[in-house]
Structures are given as C-alpha cells and as structure tokens.
Amino acid sequence: MPNEATPDPYAHPLVFGQRMQILRTRRGMSRPVLAGLLGRSPSWVKQVENGVLNTPSLSMILRIAEVLRVRDLVELTGDPATSAELFTGPGHRLLPAVREAVDAFPVRYEREPVSATCLRQRLDRAWAARHSAANHRAAVGALLPDLIRDAQCGTRAAETSAERRAMQAILSEVYSLAQFFVAYQPDPALLWRVAERGMVAAQESEDPHAIGVAAWLTVQAHRDAGHFDAAETVNAETLRYLEPMLPDASTEVRAVTGALRFEAGYTAARRGEAGTAWGWWDRARRLAEALPPGYYHPVTSFSTAVMSAHAVTVAVELRAGPESVRQSARADGDLIPSRPRRARHRIEEARAHHLDGRADVALATLAKAHATAPETIAYNGYARRIVLEETESRSPERRRRAGELAVQLGVLAV
Template sequence: MTDATPDPYATPLAFGQRMQILRQRRGISRVVLAGLVDMSPSWVKRVENGQLQTPSLDMILRIAEALRIRDLSDLTGRTTSMRVDLFTGPGHPRLAAVRDAVNRFPVAADRQSPPAEHIRARLGHAWSARHSAPNHREVVGSLLPDLIEDAQLAVRQAESAPERRAAQAALSEVYSLSQFFLAYQPEPALLWRVAERGIVAAQDSEDPHTIGVAAWLTAQAHRDSGPAHFDAADAVTTSTLRHLEPLLPDASDDVRAITGALQFEAGYTAARRGDAGVAWRYWDLAERTAQALPGGYFHPVTSFSRAVMSAHAVTVAVELRSGTESVRQAARAEAAVIPSRPRRARHRIEQARGYQLDGQPEAALATLDQAYEAAPETIRYNGYARRIVLEETEAAAPERRRRACQLAEKIGLLTD
C-alpha cells in the first residue's frame, strides 16, 4: 500500500482519474473547476468518479484550458494516436541559441563590453522589431544571444556604482525581452530562470521603471502557472505598486505607464479568480492612468496606452466568462489603433474567445484569421487560439470545419 499520488501518465488511469489528479496538482477545487467550465460541482465529481462517460471534445478542451494543461494527452491518456500541445507552442528554431546564451557562465572577460549607449540602442531596435514584425520571435530570437552576452559583460565591467546600476537596468530589460521570446515555449524552467534574473538585476538597478517592468512580467509568469499561484502574482503586483505610486507626481511617462500596466495586471488576476468587482475596479484605475498619458504614447514593453485599454476590457470580460459582455467590449475595441502587431494579434484572439463564449464560432474563426494576418507567431504560440481551432476542426458544419482545418494547418497545431 502507498499513499503517493498516482502518476496521471501511467495506464490504465481513466479520464476522470487523470482530471482529478491534474486538478489537485493545480490546487483547484471542484467548485472552482465547475465554474470555469460552466458545469456544476456535482458534474465534476461524477466525471472524476467515473460515473459519467468521458466528455465531448469541446468539453475536454474547456477542461484543459481551465487546468492550463499543456499537452492534451496528459488529460486524455492518448499518446499514440495524436499529440496536441495546447498552452505550449512549438520550440522555436532560435530557442537553442537563446538557451545557450542564458545558461552560459563566462568567468573571464576576453574583450571590452560595448558602451551602455550601444546596448540601449540595440534594445530599442529589438523592441521596435518585436512590435512591427509579423515573425517577431524570429527577429527577437536572432538578436537575443549577443544582447544577453554583452549586457552581462557590461555589468561585470562597470567601474562605478552609477555605471553598474545603469548596466543592471539594461541587463534586466534584456531578460524582459527574453521572457517575451520564451513565453509558451517548452522551456518553463528557462523562463523562470530568466524571470528571476530579471527581478534581481532590476532591484540592483534601483530604477523604478526597470523594477516595474520586471515585476509586470513576473506577475504574469505566476498567474500563468495556475490558480495556486494567483496569490504570488498579487503579492508581486501590489508590492510593486506600493513602491511606484508615491513616485507618480514627478514620474516620467514610462513610470506612469508601467504603473498603469501593473494596475491592470491586478485586475486580470482578479478576473481569473472570478472576482468581477475587483477586476473592473482595477481596470477603472488603469484606465484613469492611461487617460493621463499623452494621446500618442505607447509603452515600448507592455503596450500600455489609451488605445490598449479597450482591448484590456475584452480580456477582463472573457476571463469573467461573460460572453455577452465580451462581445459588447469587442465591438467597442478597435484593433487597428494598436500599433504593435503581436499585441494586435493577441487582442484578436481575446475577441475570438469572446465570440466563442457567446456562441458565435464563425465570428471566432474569422477573428482568429485576422490574428494570423497580424502576427502568425502570436497565434501559433497562444493556447486559447489553439483550443478554439482544435475544437472547430470537429464542428458539425462543413464550412466551419474546413476553415478550422485550414487554420490548424497554418499554425502547426497537430503533430504526430
């Protein structure tokens, strides 16, 4: 006899047993899971106990989304016929080079680091390329290895305290850029290593904007790890806001913008919890912060701006599982005014989630096509988009099924 938790990947566990084990590992109660998939707690219990048959594909996908299951076979147990990655996209061809640059530990410096101004200029170019290129991961992945090495070297060779703080700020921003590249790739440990290094470098820089950006990304990493980590996400967000808010009267636009981005992140996590009041209260706070920024301002890392707040409203409504409100917010939000291609594509994906919630699968697929046009590499790595497309590949309507299959082929959804 043993009290150890069974391995959900071992046979012959039934679907319900796998669901229960994965739910418990995520720290989600039956009540919470039931709310996320719009069913009753008793339904969840009966599925887990084997009293109900394995649900339909669309429900399996909803469960996978709620549990943030990265590989559908972890839930279904089917490893031989078809393997489907949901919340992990394919490993990018540039991933190995970025991983090597992060993992490298150079002890001796055999050359002089580039000037800080040079590293800053390259960072600016990299952020601009990320926002403007449809293949943004390819562009950023090609720039990161040299940027990581040079920024690390600049910290080690700094000769004064101010120089070292400035170099740490640049290094933290390089790690922030790395997190965008690594997100949703099959290297979670590497992503966390980069996030932790970014936070440490930001703290050493003592620069408010750098600290805010590193906290913004770390809060997202915690939240994307599942409900058991929501408190950690909130702790990072609220502590950073307490640090930044007293500085706002004399702060730069960038500091005010990262404060607004963090305010929205607090609302985003609340929406994931299903707390509508807190979610919309933080959205209102972020909206006021955005309206106080110049009309054409656009934060180079987070995309925070006046224009993006309507897109954020769609996200809140979707996370609160309100199809009607999601569609209403989607109708108000104009993606064309968002200058960043990946952020515009992400907004289209959120709109598609809203249409799906509202029972408009044709509109959802059409909107995902628009997301693909804006930035193919965004939809290719987005778990929500992949779930919708996969579900629609088995739609009863032939035209929907054909359109979904075409999109699934373009984004490389199914792998043998």
C-alpha cells in the same frame, strides 16, 4: 515530483475524472471556481471527477484543458492518441542560440565592453523590431544572443556604482525581451531562469521602472504556471513599492504601474472574481487616460488602446459571452501599433465570439490574427484550442476552415 497525495496524471490506471481532479487541485482551484469558469455547476464537476458522469465531449475537454492550463491534452485524457500541445508552441529555430547565451553566464568576458548608450540604442531598436515584425520571434531571436552577452559584459565592466546600476537596468530589460521570446516554447526552465535573472538585475539597478517591468513579467510567469497566489503576492508588493511614487513619477513608471494594476485584475478574472477584476481594470484605465495622448509603453504595451483590449480579456476570462462581444465591439484593435499585440487582441476577440456561440466569426477573426502576426497565434494556446475544437464541427465548411488554420498553426500535419 508527484507524491502519494497527488499521483502522477500520466499513471496508467487513472481515468479522466481522476486526472481532472489532480490537475485542478495542483492549480489550487476549488470545484466551484472551476465550475463557474466552465459554465457548469459544482455538482457536475464533482460527478465528473468521481466517475459518475462519462468523459465529457471534446469541446468540453478542450475548455477544461484551457482553464487548467494543461500543456498537452494527454495529461488530461491519459490517451497518447489525443496528444496535442496547447499552451506550448513549437520550439523556434533560434531557441538554441538564445538558450546558449542565457546559459553561458561566464565569469570572465573576452568581449570588448559596450557603452550603456550604445546598448540602450540597440535595445530600443530590438523593441521596435518586435512590434513591427510579423514574425517577431525571428526578429528578436536574431538580436538576443549578442544583446545578452554584451549587457552581461557591460554590467561586469562598469567602473562606478552608478554605472553598474544603469547597466543592471539595461540587462534586466534585455532579459525582459528574452522572456517574450522564450515564453510558450518547450523549455519552461529556461523561462524561469530568464525571469529570475531579470528580477535580480532590476533589484540591483534600484530603478523603479526596471523593477516594475521585471515584476510584470514575473507575475505572468507565475500565473501561466498556475501559481495564482505567487502572482498576486509579487503584484501586490510591487504596487506597494511603486504607487507612493506616482505623484512625481515619470511617464514610464506610471505606465508600468498601470500595467501591474491590470495584471492584478487579470489574475482575479482567472480566479472568477468578477468584482475584483473589473475594479482593478478601472484603476488601470484611469492611469492610462492620464498618460500623454498617444503614449504606448514599449514593453507592456500599456496605453488607452490596450486598456480597451484588456476589457475583452477580462470579460472572456470571466466566461461572460455577451459582455465579451460587447467589449470587443467597443475596442478598436487597429489603434494598437504593435503587430504581435494587435494579433493577440484578435485572438481575444475570437475567444469572445466563440464563447458567445459565434464559431464562424471566431475562425474568421483567428485568420486575421494569423495574417497580422503568424508567430503570435502559433504560440497561443487559446487559439489552438478553438481551432482544434472546430476541426470536429458538424459544419463541413467550418471543419474545412478550422483544418486550414490547424495546418498553418502546426496543430495538424498536412
């Protein structure tokens, strides 16, 4: 609930600058940090917030919304006519069924318990379906309700402590798969229920890999909500737990540790801390290069191919246009075996080109992302922001291409 110190940005009398200041302070972001991420001076931010400068252009409003993770532009502008969801995609048709399975959480089960071996095989097939399907939410959403119910039932039916811990690890990973499905959909409370249950099940399992995966997703949930300090705390505590195990750890544990190292760098990049961000990226890269050739972690996608893609993301988050394009040229997205992850990389490449003033290339790259995995780009706020911005381009051809993409993404009606 908003209080007197942080008034509701939907309150009618508030103007753009006041809304921007409220949203910035709620994110715990200083003026110099916001200015750096926007490529402006702290005095410019102050003048906008104080109303000395007029409301910025649409392109700058969209960039401010991106940096502040504004879910709907109306939060920033106060004008219902500008309502456009950025970091929340459309509600998937299978969301109600998945929500029902998560929310049921029954005390008694009438289902026949399924063995851990059988559940493990089904879960592996579900991950494979996610990585291979263009519409991966549809593929995963169809499998999740029964997986959730059977994993819950199997955990309750376990007869020994060892069996229960093994089932808790599987249950935690089922929740991890569910988090991929519910992320960026219009039910943030459901996302947090899934994330927290996944972490609790992982802790109960006492399995380092399960704990690492659950923490990795919890870090992302905190960061996407603007809770950078919480993201860093979870990240640091999990790394302190996992890193002493590395000399004798399995490939999976080393991979999830590497993924967490990168997340530390990603959070630092979102804060505008270049040295820290690249330092963590390099530490993660060294772990990736020590993995078996061709290894690809099924949950985090951690691998040498994804580390190259991550370099693009770090540069983009640091607003380093030429460097982000240089990193994009070095990364080979075709080496990423997962369709949704490959599409996400194309979106990061598009962000790099757009940041460097190459809007035509950015739109062409977003079209490639859509062809690879439509359900990835439809739920991606960065892609939606670029497309919305380019629908106002002075170039008729660019407006046309952006308009076509906007319709495909559901940003604009036909």
